[in-house]
Amino acid sequence: MLGEWWGSDLIIDGTPDSELIPEIGRREEELVVEKNTYSGFRGTQLEERLQGMGVEEVIVTGVMTNLCCETTAREAFVRGFRVFFSTDATATSSEELHQATLMNMAYGFAYLVDCKTLRNAFSL
Template structure:
């Protein structure tokens, strides 16, 4: 093991000092799926299309991870939370206005610069069909949907009030992009007193280093990191609950 690997392992050991998230507290624990929309989580559409137009090949890794790893993991989490009757919250990024007047100037200006460079319009406008959630992980009836106008949900939506009124105290995060909207929202949630967990394979970033750095940093300072959706499913105990139910009804 080289020095870099030793340092990394030491930081992972330090993460054990972060308080754990009680996933068995089903009424107070919600799955939060961040920004899995066509606008930023689909090939040849929205943000991905814009980035590829400016720098061809720049989104190849992101799209491969999204399709092969992240979307299947999110579907697994959704299945488990729904089976357990646990709350699910879907977050979207979108402006009610084509000129993005309800978004922060920095976010608005960055978007317009990228749109001009790529030759596309209305990347985050709610009137764009790309604003919709990807159908594979779209909200079901009764699940909470929150629109944000900033990259972190707590700065640009009513998520705090929604969670407080529902009695939610623990949050399990999945979605895109790991080091941007997912991490920002999760960090802000931790600072507000929520128990937080990032699910590594249920998140995607543009390059592995960005994803890995976000996970390591979050696990050291803000909350727990689960390596896989399978770990979360086991902790919730959905499979065991189903097994016991099947035995008791024979």
């Protein structure tokens, strides 16, 4: 289905566009969820992995705010996770779409947080 919307603009596994940028600082032991739709949950075993680790809260970051991030956040919410949605570690093709998603999330799906707030919370 994604091909109908994005055609040749799809990111294909194994290409340079599919690689995580080094600045993320991912450690080798950290889980990477490979997906083929907007949702980080659909067909990925993410829910089961999180539950197996005792996770009750998730932080959503990434691109595109209004597609992958929003879909994953909504699914996390309906699956019973408390969701924190980053206002400044998500991005999309326009500020209007970004702000629309933030309004949707704040209206009943997620707590909006910025990176400074997250940094402070984790440094306690």
